[in-house]
Amino acid sequence: MLLKIFKNTLVKSNAVVFQTRFCASTPTSLCKDAQTPLTPEYDFETRLLKVAVIGMPNAGKSTFINNLMDRKVCASSAKVHTTRGKAMAVFTEDSSQIVFIDTPGLVNDKEQKRYNLEKSFIKDSKSMLHQVDVIGVIHDVTNIWTRERLDIKIIKLLEMHKKKSSFLIFNKVDALKSKRKLLYLTRQLTENCIDGKPIPSTKPLKKLDPENKGWPYFQEIFMVSALKGDGLSKVKDYLISQAKPSKWMFPEEVWTDQSAETIIKNTVQATLLDFLQQEIPYNLKPAIEYFDVSETGAITTVVLVDCPSQRIANLVAGASDGRLRQMMASVQQDLQDTFRNHVKINIVLKPPLQK
Numbered sequence: 001m002l003l004k005i006f007k008n009t010l011v012k013s014n015a016v017v018f019q020t021r022f023c024a025s026t027p028t029s030l031c032k033d034a035q036t037p038l039t040p041e042y043d044f045e046t047r048l049l050k051v052a053v054i055g056m057p058n059a060g061k062s063t064f065i066n067n068l069m070d071r072k073v074c075a076s077s078a079k080v081h082t083t084r085g086k087a088m089a090v091f092t093e094d095s096s097q098i099v100f101i102d103t104p105g106l107v108n109d110k111e112q113k114r115y116n117l118e119k120s121f122i123k124d125s126k127s128m129l130h131q132v133d134v135i136g137v138i139h140d141v142t143n144i145w146t147r148e149r150l151d152i153k154i155i156k157l158l159e160m161h162k163k164k165s166s167f168l169i170f171n172k173v174d175a176l177k178s179k180r181k182l183l184y185l186t187r188q189l190t191e192n193c194i195d196g197k198p199i200p201s202t203k204p205l206k207k208l209d210p211e212n213k214g215w216p217y218f219q220e221i222f223m224v225s226a227l228k229g230d231g232l233s234k235v236k237d238y239l240i241s242q243a244k245p246s247k248w249m250f251p252e253e254v255w256t257d258q259s260a261e262t263i264i265k266n267t268v269q270a271t272l273l274d275f276l277q278q279e280i281p282y283n284l285k286p287a288i289e290y291f292d293v294s295e296t297g298a299i300t301t302v303v304l305v306d307c308p309s310q311r312i313a314n315l316v317a318g319a320s321d322g323r324l325r326q327m328m329a330s331v332q333q334d335l336q337d338t339f340r341n342h343v344k345i346n347i348v349l350k351p352p353l354q355k
Contacts, residue, residue, distance in 0.1 A: 047096040047243035052129050054103060055138035056151055060171040064138055064226035065089050065100045068236055072338045073256045074102045075266035086128055088257040090250045096240045097248040101128050129157060134242060135166040137215075138226075141185060142172045148188050149213055158215050165242065167220040169235065174225040182223060191216040260299065261288045263338060268303050268347060271331050275323060276316065283308055284316070289348065298342040299335070304350045313351040324349065 053061045062074035066089075073089040089100040129135060137154060141147050158166060168189060173182060192199055193216035220238055224231030256263070265286045272281035290302035307313040317324045328347050335343040 044245040044247060045095060046246065046248050048099070048246035048248055049096070049134060049239055049243040050099045050101065050132040050249075051134045051136055051239060052101050052103065052132040053136045053138060054129075054154060054157060056140070056146065056154070059138040059140045060226045061138045062102055064169065064171065064224070064232075065102050067226055067229050068100075068232050069255070071255060071340075072267075072334055073258075073263075075263075075270040087262075090255050090257070091236075092248070092250075092252050093240065096243045097250065097252075098236075098239050098243065099249050101132060103128060129161050129164075133164065133244070134239070135161060135164055136169060137166065137218075138169050138171050139189065140172055141170045141182070142175045147185060150189055150215055152213065155213055155215060158217070162217065165219050166215070166217065167222065167238070168215070168218045170221070170223045171226050173223045174228055174230060186221060189214040190218055190221065193217070194221070195219045260293070260339070261291055261301075264288065264291075264299075264301055264303065264335060264345070267331055267334050267338070268305070268327075271327050271334070272305070272316070274330075275327050280312065280315070283312075286347075296341070297339070298344070299339060300344045302346045302348060304348050307349055307351045310351040313349040316349055 053065060055061050062076035065074050066072045066076060069089055069091050071089075074087055086101055086103045089102060091098045091100070135158065137150070137158075139147070139150070170182065170185065176182065187199070190199070191214040196217050222231055222235050222238075224235065226232070250257075258266075265288060268286040269281070269284075272284050272286075275281075276284075285306040287304050287306065288301065289304045290300070292300045294300075305316070307316060318326075324347060328345060331347070332343055332345050335345065
């Protein structure tokens with residue numbers, strides 16, 4: 001039965017969602033025409049859901065949030081560890097507000113030292129889970145080394161917050177040639193269970209490798225292409241349905257808790273990661289030298305990038321500063337998409353002072 005559902009759905013689109021229960025947009029006890037009077041504690045016209053998005057480095061967490069919101073709120077690149085700290089993205093539609101918390105990819109102490117990562121890198125994913133209502137796990141189905149199991153760090157976080165609702169997102173499904181593989185991965189990563197109950201009409205899972213661990217308590221499973229936007233509308237509908245009556249965390253016009261300066265620095269850092277090879281960009285530190293916002297909202301800024309040596313500065317700039325101009329053009333376009341206004345940026349490379 002499950003295989004049949006998979007086949008029928010995948011023929012129509014690249015996105016599929018397992019629905020394990022149906023949630024009305026408003027509980028009966030809270031409807032305006034309900035017989036039971038509303039108590040002041042729950043008498044809210046607005047609804048709120050706080051969502052933690054966790055996953056391994058480069059699984060597509062930031063891209064997922066950005067495309068779900070249709071705004072580049074979280075810095076993203078093709079390299080690992082683009083996100084350096086937790087950031088909130090705020091999506092408000094009608095009476096519902098969804099607050100996404102994007103966190104750095106889960107790493108160990110060795111990776112923290114290798115990539116020169118902040119100490120908060122490891123702490124952020126753990127600390128923020130206490131604040132949220134729902135946990136979303138992003139899983140890259142194209143990584144042949146990790147796609148058949150959930151990392152032990154993710155399993156431990158889910159076990160620590162077992163009472164919280166959780167959902168699984170298979171990302172980059174458009175790049176997976178074998179659609180039958182999606183069925184196999186679903187069974188492996190859920191231990192053939194949804195919300196703790198065996199998936200109907202399927203054979204019991206034979207666990208040949210004890211290290212291939214899954215999580216049997218996911219309440220929903222989605223298959224998306226975060227980059228292309230396929231399947232994201234179903235995720236958005238699900239999250240809105242899960243929002244509970246509450247005051248909003250942010251005014252309707254707010255779309256992030258980050259300052260404009262932080263967004264600019266993170267965007268420059270992400271662009272350096274995309275344009276430069278190996279581990280060079282991880283040792284470059286952007287800093288705001290000048291920042292101004294006009295009456296119309298247009299932004300003018302100068303960003304200094306500290307380089308470890310003159311040789312590195314020359315490498316970053318490229319021949320006749322060609323690479324530097326390309327990077328500035330890329331950053332400017334990304335920031336204009338983010339702020340939805342004109343942005344003028346100048347990036348200045350700053351090697352160490354000569355003694």
